[in-house]
Amino acid sequence: MEHGAQTPAPHRVVIVGGGFGGLYAAQKLGRAPVVVTLVDQRNFHLFQPLLYQVATGGLSPADIASPLRAVLSGQKNTRVLQGEVVDFDLEGRRVLLQDGDLPYDTLIVAAGAASHYFGRPEWGESAPSLKTVEDALEIRRRVFSAFEAAEREIDPDARRAWLTFVVVGGGPTGVELAGALGELAHHTLKNDFRSFNPANARVLLLEGADRILPPYPEQSSAEAVEALERLGVEVRAGVKVTEIRGSEVTLQVGEEEEVLQARTVLWAAGMKASPLGEILARRAGAEVDRGGRVIVNEDLTLPGHPEVYVLGDLAHTRGEDGHSLPGVAPVAIQQGQFVAERIARRGSGKAPTRFRYHDKGSLAVIGRHAAVAAIGRLRLKGFLAWMVWMFVHILYLVEFDNQVLVLFQWAWSYFTKNRGARLITPSVPLELSTSERPVVEALGR
Amino acid sequence: MEHGAQTPAPHRVVIVGGGFGGLYAAQKLGRAPVVVTLVDQRNFHLFQPLLYQVATGGLSPADIASPLRAVLSGQKNTRVLQGEVVDFDLEGRRVLLQDGDLPYDTLIVAAGAASHYFGRPEWGESAPSLKTVEDALEIRRRVFSAFEAAEREIDPDARRAWLTFVVVGGGPTGVELAGALGELAHHTLKNDFRSFNPANARVLLLEGADRILPPYPEQSSAEAVEALERLGVEVRAGVKVTEIRGSEVTLQVGEEEEVLQARTVLWAAGMKASPLGEILARRAGAEVDRGGRVIVNEDLTLPGHPEVYVLGDLAHTRGEDGHSLPGVAPVAIQQGQFVAERIARRGSGKAPTRFRYHDKGSLAVIGRHAAVAAIGRLRLKGFLAWMVWMFVHILYLVEFDNQVLVLFQWAWSYFTKNRGARLITPSVPLELSTSERPVVEALGR
Numbered sequence: 042m043e044h045g046a047q048t049p050a051p052h053r054v055v056i057v058g059g060g061f062g063g064l065y066a067a068q069k070l071g072r073a074p075v076v077v078t079l080v081d082q083r084n085f086h087l088f089q090p091l092l093y094q095v096a097t098g099g100l101s102p103a104d105i106a107s108p109l110r111a112v113l114s115g116q117k118n119t120r121v122l123q124g125e126v127v128d129f130d131l132e133g134r135r136v137l138l139q140d141g142d143l144p145y146d147t148l149i150v151a152a153g154a155a156s157h158y159f160g161r162p163e164w165g166e167s168a169p170s171l172k173t174v175e176d177a178l179e180i181r182r183r184v185f186s187a188f189e190a191a192e193r194e195i196d197p198d199a200r201r202a203w204l205t206f207v208v209v210g211g212g213p214t215g216v217e218l219a220g221a222l223g224e225l226a227h228h229t230l231k232n233d234f235r236s237f238n239p240a241n242a243r244v245l246l247l248e249g250a251d252r253i254l255p256p257y258p259e260q261s262s263a264e265a266v267e268a269l270e271r272l273g274v275e276v277r278a279g280v281k282v283t284e285i286r287g288s289e290v291t292l293q294v295g296e297e298e299e300v301l302q303a304r305t306v307l308w309a310a311g312m313k314a315s316p317l318g319e320i321l322a323r324r325a326g327a328e329v330d331r332g333g334r335v336i337v338n339e340d341l342t343l344p345g346h347p348e349v350y351v352l353g354d355l356a357h358t359r360g361e362d363g364h365s366l367p368g369v370a371p372v373a374i375q376q377g378q379f380v381a382e383r384i385a386r387r388g389s390g391k392a393p394t395r396f397r398y399h400d401k402g403s404l405a406v407i408g409r410h411a412a413v414a415a416i417g418r419l420r421l422k423g424f425l426a427w428m429v430w431m432f433v434h435i436l437y438l439v440e441f442d443n444q445v446l447v448l449f450q451w452a453w454s455y456f457t458k459n460r461g462a463r464l465i466t467p468s469v470p471l472e473l474s475t476s477e478r479p480v481v482e483a484l485g486r
Numbered sequence: 487m488e489h490g491a492q493t494p495a496p497h498r499v500v501i502v503g504g505g506f507g508g509l510y511a512a513q514k515l516g517r518a519p520v521v522v523t524l525v526d527q528r529n530f531h532l533f534q535p536l537l538y539q540v541a542t543g544g545l546s547p548a549d550i551a552s553p554l555r556a557v558l559s560g561q562k563n564t565r566v567l568q569g570e571v572v573d574f575d576l577e578g579r580r581v582l583l584q585d586g587d588l589p590y591d592t593l594i595v596a597a598g599a600a601s602h603y604f605g606r607p608e609w610g611e612s613a614p615s616l617k618t619v620e621d622a623l624e625i626r627r628r629v630f631s632a633f634e635a636a637e638r639e640i641d642p643d644a645r646r647a648w649l650t651f652v653v654v655g656g657g658p659t660g661v662e663l664a665g666a667l668g669e670l671a672h673h674t675l676k677n678d679f680r681s682f683n684p685a686n687a688r689v690l691l692l693e694g695a696d697r698i699l700p701p702y703p704e705q706s707s708a709e710a711v712e713a714l715e716r717l718g719v720e721v722r723a724g725v726k727v728t729e730i731r732g733s734e735v736t737l738q739v740g741e742e743e744e745v746l747q748a749r750t751v752l753w754a755a756g757m758k759a760s761p762l763g764e765i766l767a768r769r770a771g772a773e774v775d776r777g778g779r780v781i782v783n784e785d786l787t788l789p790g791h792p793e794v795y796v797l798g799d800l801a802h803t804r805g806e807d808g809h810s811l812p813g814v815a816p817v818a819i820q821q822g823q824f825v826a827e828r829i830a831r832r833g834s835g836k837a838p839t840r841f842r843y844h845d846k847g848s849l850a851v852i853g854r855h856a857a858v859a860a861i862g863r864l865r866l867k868g869f870l871a872w873m874v875w876m877f878v879h880i881l882y883l884v885e886f887d888n889q890v891l892v893l894f895q896w897a898w899s900y901f902t903k904n905r906g907a908r909l910i911t912p913s914v915p916l917e918l919s920t921s922e923r924p925v926v927e928a929l930g931r
Contacts (some may be wrong), residue, residue, distance in 0.1 A: 110678040122637065123631075174911050175912050190567075192568075230555075235565045465530075
């Protein structure tokens with residue numbers, strides 16, 4: 042429709058997913074001669090490593106989430122769209138949304154991972170996992186509702202079941218969640234109930250492998266067990282969960298079977314790549330691994346499609362040692378930056394050709410002021426490790442706003458041991474297990 | 487079962503509702519020779535005057551909510567129960583819960599009020615109101631989803647409807663909500679969109695009476711209109727809403743009928759006392775007013791039942807001037823304290839016999855740093871009124887924790903104009919009104 046000389050159309054980059062990989066790629070493309078569209082189902086970037094704090098009432102969702110628009114509003118070449126990607130037309134170079142098509146010249150798919158119950162999706166009903174804001178609020182609702190129910194329950198066995206919390210999975214998320222629950226029971230809620238002592242609540246951390254934090258050095262695992270036990274958490278490794286139904290968890294311990302009565306069971310055991318990985322691989326004739334991750338080239342491109350990149354939890358890539366890279370934020374961040382650099386320098390002969398991961402170490406936090414860290418050959422534990430953990434995590438919060446607020450909230454709750462965010466929302470009535478219309482025990486009677 | 491001399495059973499006070507009235511009564515009874523049980527459906531006290539900040543992404547729910555247990559954990563004579571009260575057995579002196587009975591010697595009913603659509607409950611579907619945390623999150627979801635949808639919408643009329651926000655009701659809640667929306671559109675979201683200018687969003691505030699803030703002095707109303715108009719809000723008084731259906735709002739303006747196309751309609755017009763008011767009145771043979779409030783004696787007791795108190799938004803009481811007292815926090819707080827004093831001094835001959843309200847003035851805030859205040863004969867406006875408003879509101883946040891956090895967040899957002907809490911949760915897909923599978927406009931094309 043324009044008259045005059047035609048200027049070449051700008052190179053269109055579409056990024057699917059506003060997690061660490063997608064967002065860091067978008068930020069690094071801010072000054073490149075391209076136009077960027079970032080599509081996400083949600084309108085915010087979520088700092089998942091702190092989600093367990095939301096689940097246990099220490100932080101609010103907004104403290105660890107940044108509106109994608111706010112983060113990218115200063116980049117004039119970038120547009121954010123909220124939308125659900127359902128498929129890809131690789132020949133036509135279009136991303137197919139639920140309700141529209143989005144054309145691209147270069148595509149970055151960074152759709153991340155979701156919880157996975159190893160072929161037992163029905164366990165999700167009894168044992169919520171911790172991947173989204175909604176998951177965290179559901180866990181928060183269940184945890185604090187369990188304490189509320191215990192306060193009203195007059196049958197001792199039923200009360201015991203309300204006060205038993207089982208965390209399945211001894212990776213960093215499980216360790217952090219169990220530690221926070223132990224701290225809740227032993228510190229935060231200490232004076233809050235009249236019919237039981239919260240310190241008598243039982244928190245169990247179950248791990249199938251022979252030690253918790255299996256990818257960490259053995260020394261870190263042992264230190265984590267020690268720190269957890271100080272918070273009253275029972276750590277049980279080498280234990281396999283064979284059934285979760287209602288408030289019963291069935292374990293296999295060696296040859297023995299054991300049944301736990303627990304009203305609150307939390308799932309921190311499995312992750313699987315977004316279904317978009319399989320869809321993309323099918324369209325390209327590429328392969329996925331057991332975890333649904335797309336097996337990509339050394340430069341993170343989709344086999345046969347040099348214009349399509351896959352990264353983060355959605356991509357299967359290998360480190361220098363030949364092992365596949367873990368699904369953690371630093372991998373996704375470095376991959377996002379690598380891909381952005383390749384795109385910015387495309388055609389210049391200076392684009393990097395092979396992704397190399399720089400491992401900066403592992404960290405897991407236990408309770409209010411203990412953590413374990415393995416940074417290169419350095420091993421830290423206790424308060425020092427906690428300080429490192431806090432510093433690193435705050436550094437990675439995408440917005441400066443959130444960094445300041447979370448630092449302030451933490452400093453505050455560190456001194457007050459408070460968890461003000463322990464709201465039960467939405468309001469769902471508790472179901473008590475005892476007989477009809479019991480007289481609620483009055484205080485002092 | 488005990489042997490030895492029987493000690494007299496402690497006097498049991500049951501408080502229904504953890505709002506301002508119930509909570510202040512409970513706190514004042516902390517050192518009285520009674521045992522207190524506070525029952526609420528929710529596990530937190532909510533600072534409703536700031537709920538509009540949650541609805542517009544300025545604060546998180548936890549910033550304006552305090553866990554009732556945390557607030558009362560230091561009072562050894564007090565127990566908190568989460569439960570739903572369904573009826574009262576006044577002869578047997580029992581509160582009937584959904585799933586249990588709770589005996590009392592003295593009862594305080596402070597169950598508050600809920601939104602009310604003047605006989606048109608179906609309007610609630612199209613026009614959510616602002617009374618609970620869930621309400622605020624629903625409004626937040628709708629407001630920010632509307633901007634998201636507008637960014638994707640390619641039909642100009644449909645986009646216009648997404649960018650039209652109607653607030654029904656020009657009381658303090660409506661004024662504050664409309665002011666915050668105006669500020670969002672003109673300041674916070676300024677650089678966030680690529681297909682439209684957020685400053686072109688239309689925010690309308692509709693009031694049926696001939697001026698907004700009808701119970702305030704006329705000068706305050708005029709100043710509020712001025713401040714709202716500076717934020718781009720169209721204030722229309724003397725306008726009656728006759729129908730709300732889907733995204734159409736029908737108005738009656740004098741003899742004329744007018745239809746607005748607005749995807750976001752928010753209800754700030756009506757309140758009605760909790761249904762527990764009518765139930766209680768029926769059991770006692772007492773009367774309720776048009777708003778469902780129980781008409782109580784001068785000492786706030788239920789007629790015929792000197793052992794039952796009704797207060798706050800659930801009670802119809804009159805001020806010195808003969809007008810019924812408004813449903814605001816200061817009335818509930820003073821009534822809670824009055825009742826607690828009567829109970830603590832019961833039988834001593836020193837108990838106060840008649841409730842007197844001390845009116846400390848009215849305040850409403852408009853946007854980021856303007857407000858109107860009428861304190862006795864004093865009239866304030868602009869920044870000074872805003873400072874007073876902020877100071878008073880922070881003072882009334884029940885927990886010191888929240889006071890510090892909210893003050894900090896406000897100071898922060900005051901300087902950064904940011905609203906970090908603008909998360910769309912839960913995730914519900916947007917419905918776009920245009921034709922099927924449109925090509926989403928790519929940036930730079």
